[in-house]
Amino acid sequence: MIWRKDIPDLKRELKETSKLIKTTTDREKKFALVNYANCIENAIYSIDEDADLKDIGETCTERDLSIYDSICEENDEKLCKNYIETKSFHNRFLEDILYQKESLGFEWDENNFQMTEYSESDFLEILYNFLKSIGQENLFYQIIQNGQIYSQKTDSYGNVGSTLFNPVTRKSIVFIRKPNLTLKTMGFVSHELGHVFDHNNMDINVKSYNEYLNNSFYAEVISRLFEKLLIDYIITNNIDLKAAKYMLQSYDEEYYYNQFNAFLLSTLNNNFYIKKEPIEMDTETFYNQFNEYFDSIEEAKVHQEISGNFSLNEVYAYSYADIIATFLFDEFKKNGFYNKAFKDFMKRRFTPFDRRIFDDNDWSPKKFGKLYQKEMQLLTK
Numbered sequence: 001m002i003w004r005k006d007i008p009d010l011k012r013e014l015k016e017t018s019k020l021i022k023t024t025t026d027r028e029k030k031f032a033l034v035n036y037a038n039c040i041e042n043a044i045y046s047i048d049e050d051a052d053l054k055d056i057g058e059t060c061t062e063r064d065l066s067i068y069d070s071i072c073e074e075n076d077e078k079l080c081k082n083y084i085e086t087k088s089f090h091n092r093f094l095e096d097i098l099y100q101k102e103s104l105g106f107e108w109d110e111n112n113f114q115m116t117e118y119s120e121s122d123f124l125e126i127l128y129n130f131l132k133s134i135g136q137e138n139l140f141y142q143i144i145q146n147g148q149i150y151s152q153k154t155d156s157y158g159n160v161g162s163t164l165f166n167p168v169t170r171k172s173i174v175f176i177r178k179p180n181l182t183l184k185t186m187g188f189v190s191h192e193l194g195h196v197f198d199h200n201n202m203d204i205n206v207k208s209y210n211e212y213l214n215n216s217f218y219a220e221v222i223s224r225l226f227e228k229l230l231i232d233y234i235i236t237n238n239i240d241l242k243a244a245k246y247m248l249q250s251y252d253e254e255y256y257y258n259q260f261n262a263f264l265l266s267t268l269n270n271n272f273y274i275k276k277e278p279i280e281m282d283t284e285t286f287y288n289q290f291n292e293y294f295d296s297i298e299e300a301k302v303h304q305e306i307s308g309n310f311s312l313n314e315v316y317a318y319s320y321a322d323i324i325a326t327f328l329f330d331e332f333k334k335n336g337f338y339n340k341a342f343k344d345f346m347k348r349r350f351t352p353f354d355r356r357i358f359d360d361n362d363w364s365p366k367k368f369g370k371l372y373q374k375e376m377q378l379l380t381k
Contacts, residue, residue, distance in 0.1 A: 003151035046152040079215035090266035096366040115182035163195035167209040194226030218349040220321035262319035278309035
């Protein structure tokens with residue numbers, strides 16, 4: 001079976017990580033290991049809510065947790081500082097962001113569309129051939145064939161999948177929530193394999209990784225690129241154009257909401273988002289705050305229902321990641337991986353935000369909108 005539902009290996013991994021936490025004296029390594037251990041524990045319970053972890057003992061001490069909390073606080077401060085530095089960037093892109101709203105082009109009724117369910121062998125064949133087409137079939141062997149992908153029963157992460165990476169031992173484990181054998185789930189798997197690709201190619205110290213994990217928009221670039229490449233593979237190979245259309249619409253809507261939410265955040269006073277919790281507003285407060293950007297309170301309500309509460313970390317990570325992933329997708333189509341643009345990105349991704357990398361390359365929502373419309377034309381021929 002593709003998705004593992006057993007937990008003994010995860011329990012062993014948690015036990016080994018607990019030992020490493022107790023023996024390491026390096027502050028940054030301890031933080032990374034505590035984070036990794038907490039994620040494994042959550043993942044175990046998301047697979048088996050009644051799992052017994054008594055035999056593992058105490059994962060980390062109060063002192064370990066206090067180190068973890070203090071580094072989290074430091075990274076949160078950097079996140080807010082980075083975001084404040086980029087507020088003018090979002091204001092400058094307002095016209096492009098609103099253009100993207102128009103480029104959605106059609107309404108899609110998700111309830112009346114059923115994804116084709118493939119056999120396990122067909123699902124694996126499509127996934128393998130996709131990875132081979134981009135020269136990354138090694139990810140298939142590393143994660144799928146090596147049994148490093150698990151099925152979660154519960155939504156403990158608040159998303160459809162997650163990748164755990166231990167920067168000390170350099171091990172990756174993938175989790176997908178309630179997976180099935182559809183192209184939609186394959187999109188989630190591709191996203192997570194993008195993270196694994198990114199981790200495999202990291203040549204950074206643990207401190208840099210901790211900052212990357214917690215507050216860098218670069219963490220989502222390659223994962224979003226892999227999603228886009230899979231959709232393109234489905235279209236190019238005429239595998240299931242209805243599914244591709246659905247996936248493209250879904251990707252595009254998410255892109256628009258990420259961009260627009262980042263813009264809305266940029267209009268707020270800094271005090272609104274210099275805190276760890278997501279920003280909560282009822283519909284009326286939300287509309288009063290942003291009414292000039294919506295045609296009606298009903299439209300604002302729909303936007304809010306899709307977006308949920310504002311989380312600075314999520315908005316920051318995905319809004320910039322989507323722009324860069326779109327540009328890299330364009331470059332990949334021309335030159336494959338490891339072209340100049342890709343190498344430049346991999347080199348510069350751990351430096352402070354530099355608006356010139358966007359300006360120099362026209363990484364804008366409008367460019368994404370044009371690319372999306374071009375793909376829609378291919379699907380409707």
